[in-house]
Amino acid sequence: MSELVFFSGTMDCGKSTLALQLAYNRNARGLQGLIFSRNDRAGEGRLSSRLGLDVPAIEVGPGTNIWKLITDRRMAGDRVDFLVCDEVQFYSIDQVEQLARIVDEIDIDVFGFGITTDFRTALFPGSARMMELADRVERLQVEALCWCGARATHNARTVNGLMVTEGEQIVVGDTGSKDNVGYEVLCRKHHLRAMTAASVRATALTEDALPLGGPGE
Ligand SMILES: Nc1ncnc2c1ncn2[C@@H]1O[C@H](COP(=O)(O)OP(=O)(O)O)[C@@H](O)[C@H]1O
Numbered sequence: 001m002s003e004l005v006f007f008s009g010t011m012d013c014g015k016s017t018l019a020l021q022l023a024y025n026r027n028a029r030g031l032q033g034l035i036f037s038r039n040d041r042a043g044e045g046r047l048s049s050r051l052g053l054d055v056p057a058i059e060v061g062p063g064t065n066i067w068k069l070i071t072d073r074r075m076a077g078d079r080v081d082f083l084v085c086d087e088v089q090f091y092s093i094d095q096v097e098q099l100a101r102i103v104d105e106i107d108i109d110v111f112g113f114g115i116t117t118d119f120r121t122a123l124f125p126g127s128a129r130m131m132e133l134a135d136r137v138e139r140l141q142v143e144a145l146c147w148c149g150a151r152a153t154h155n156a157r158t159v160n161g162l163m164v165t166e167g168e169q170i171v172v173g174d175t176g177s178k179d180n181v182g183y184e185v186l187c188r189k190h191h192l193r194a195m196t197a198a199s200v201r202a203t204a205l206t207e208d209a210l211p212l213g214g215p216g217e
C-alpha cells in the first residue's frame with residue numbers, strides 16, 4: 001500500500017539531503033521516481049542540498065497540475081514508482097490534494113519535504129494541507145540548533161541583521177545568507193523574544209562597553 005509522507009523540520013535541518021538520499025536509494029534498487037521542487041535556492045528546476053548535491057527537478061509552478069502530469073506519463077507508458085516533492089510548503093492546497101490522490105488512486109508513494117511554519121510562526125497553506133492529509137508526519141532526527149544550544153523549532157527572518165515579524169510570506173533565501181534578507185533558526189523562547197545570534201552579540205558588546213562600576217561612579 002502506498003503512502004503520503006511529510007518529512008518536516010526547520011530550515012537547514014537536512015530535508016533536501018534526505019530527499020536526495022531517499023531518491024538515490026530507491027533508484028539504486030531499480031525503482032523509478034520523479035523529483036519535484038519549487039523555488040529552490042539553486043534556481044528553477046533544481047533540488048539542492050547545503051551538503052553540495054544539486055540535481056534537476058520538475059518545477060512546480062502555480063499552475064502545475066501534478067495529477068495530470070503523472071497520469072499523462074503513465075498513459076505514455078512511463079514507469080513512475082515514487083515522487084519526491086521538496087519545498088512542499090510552497091505548493092498550493094490543490095497541488096497537495098493532487099499528491100494524496102496520486103497515492104490513493106495510482107498507488108504511487110509520495111514523499112514530501114518542507115518547513116511547516118513561516119517567519120511569523122504561521123503555517124504555510126501547503127504544509128497545513130500536508131499535515132492534514134499525510135499518512136505519516138516525520139520530524140527529522142538531526143535537529144538544527146538555536147544559538148543557545150536548544151533544538152531549533154522556528155524559522156526567523158532577518159532584514160539587515162534584525163529579526164522582522166512583518167512582510168511577504170514567501171521570500172526565497174538562506175540561513176547564513178550575506179544578503180540583506182536572511183534566515184536564522186531559533187528555539188521558541190528566543191523566537192518569541194526576537195533574540196537572534198547577532199542581537200545577543202550586540203547586546204553583550206554594548207554591556208561590555210558600559211563603564212559599569214568604574215572609577216568616579
Ligand atoms: N560542511 C558541512 N559539513 C557537514 N554537514 C553539513 C555541512 N554543511 C551543511 N551540512 C548539513 O546539512 C544540513 C542542511 O542540509 P539541507 O538538506 O540543505 O537542509 P534543509 O533542506 O532542511 O534546509 C545542515 O543541518 C548540516 O547538518
Ligand SMILES: Cc1cn([C@H]2C[C@H](O)[C@@H](COP(=O)(O)O)O2)c(=O)[nH]c1=O
Nearest residue numbers: 011012115118119155169170171172173
Ligand atoms: C521561514 C521562511 C522561509 N522561506 C523560504 C526560505 C527558503 O528559500 C525556503 C526554505 O528552504 P529550506 O530548504 O528549508 O532551507 O523557504 C520563506 O519564503 N518564508 C518564510 O517565512
